[in-house]
Amino acid sequence: MTPQPLALDPALLQPWIGALLWTLARVGGLCLVAPVLGAAVIPARIRVGVAVLLTLVLLPLAPPSAIDPLGAAGVAAMAGQLLLGALLGFVLRLAFEAVAFGGQLVSQSMNLGFAEVVNPTEGGSTPVLSQFHTAMVTLLFLALDGHLQLIALLADSFRLLPPGTDAVSAGGVHAVVAFGGHLFAGAVRVALPAMTSLLVVNLGFAAISRAAPAMNLFAVGFPITLTLGLVVLWLALRSLPGAFAALQDDAWALMRQLAGG
Numbered sequence: 001m002t003p004q005p006l007a008l009d010p011a012l013l014q015p016w017i018g019a020l021l022w023t024l025a026r027v028g029g030l031c032l033v034a035p036v037l038g039a040a041v042i043p044a045r046i047r048v049g050v051a052v053l054l055t056l057v058l059l060p061l062a063p064p065s066a067i068d069p070l071g072a073a074g075v076a077a078m079a080g081q082l083l084l085g086a087l088l089g090f091v092l093r094l095a096f097e098a099v100a101f102g103g104q105l106v107s108q109s110m111n112l113g114f115a116e117v118v119n120p121t122e123g124g125s126t127p128v129l130s131q132f133h134t135a136m137v138t139l140l141f142l143a144l145d146g147h148l149q150l151i152a153l154l155a156d157s158f159r160l161l162p163p164g165t166d167a168v169s170a171g172g173v174h175a176v177v178a179f180g181g182h183l184f185a186g187a188v189r190v191a192l193p194a195m196t197s198l199l200v201v202n203l204g205f206a207a208i209s210r211a212a213p214a215m216n217l218f219a220v221g222f223p224i225t226l227t228l229g230l231v232v233l234w235l236a237l238r239s240l241p242g243a244f245a246a247l248q249d250d251a252w253a254l255m256r257q258l259a260g261g
Contacts, residue, residue: 018074019062022081023158024055029085030154035096036138036147038089054151061158083168084157087176088255092150095247096137098183099240100126102190103133106236109191109198110229111222129233133190136237137244146248153255160260172258179254186247193236194229201228 031037031051038047107129141147201224 018077020055020059021074022078023059023062024051025078025081026085026157027051027054027058027154029082029087030089030150031085033086033089033093034150035089035093036141037150054154058155058158061155063162080168084161084258085154087168087172087258088154088157091176091179091251091255091258092248094179094183095186095244095251096134096141098186098247099137099190099244100130100134101183101187102243103127103130105187105191106194106229106233109195110233111225112229133240136240140241140244141248149252153252153259156256157259168258175254175257179250182247182250186243189243189246190240193239194232197232197236198225198229201225 028051031047031054037050104127107127112127112129205225
């Protein structure tokens with residue numbers, strides 16, 4: 001008697017295939033936009049490997065759904081999961097961009113706006129101080145296990161907002177757009193100590209130009225402003241962790257709201 005081959009019923013595999021695709025869509029959307037996991041300096045193979053690994057780890061948290069993954073409802077659910085992951089990563093990226101924009105304001109105040117380097121993350125050129133601030137907060141983010149907190153938040157989102165449900169609402173998108181205003185407020189918070197000190201220096205140069213109009217302030221003021229700016233920048237680095245922590249707390253609160261918490 002010959003053994004009969006095992007036959008797999010596609011109807012039994014359909015819920016698990018849907019859960020796998022929707023989990024991969026949410027994780028992939030996060031890895032595309034998140035500041036550390038989605039950095040352009042990381043090779044594409046490593047980013048894809050991280051996304052697949054996170055998908056396999058978080059797959060047991062995604063319950064199977066009766067929605068056909070190849071149907072119109074399944075494609076719409078996959079697009080919603082991709083959008084949810086992208087919004088979570090985008091909110092956290094705004095906190096990093098606020099610090100980078102603050103560094104750009106400081107560089108313009110100390111006449112270092114022309115000193116630019118290639119930004120591998122954005123693909124263009126940014127001021128040196130902007131890159132320096134971004135590197136500092138990235139190391140701070142990793143030292144405080146922010147990447148692990150991000151993965152934990154993603155795991156909680158599968159429990160609170162499982163795939164197959166309405167992932168993103170109009171209120172959530174509006175909250176993300178409103179959070180964009182924190183980009184400018186956070187940049188001012190980062191750059192305010194250095195900009196205030198350099199403003200006092202520029203006011204002193206204005207008084208000197210009125211007292212001695214024949215003095216060439218462009219030749220004298222540039223090295224003085226640059227030297228004092230570096231000293232002020234070194235002293236202002238003490239306030240950078242606190243400013244970034246405040247931005248990060250607001251970002252985590254909004255991300256928990258988007259994740260259903």
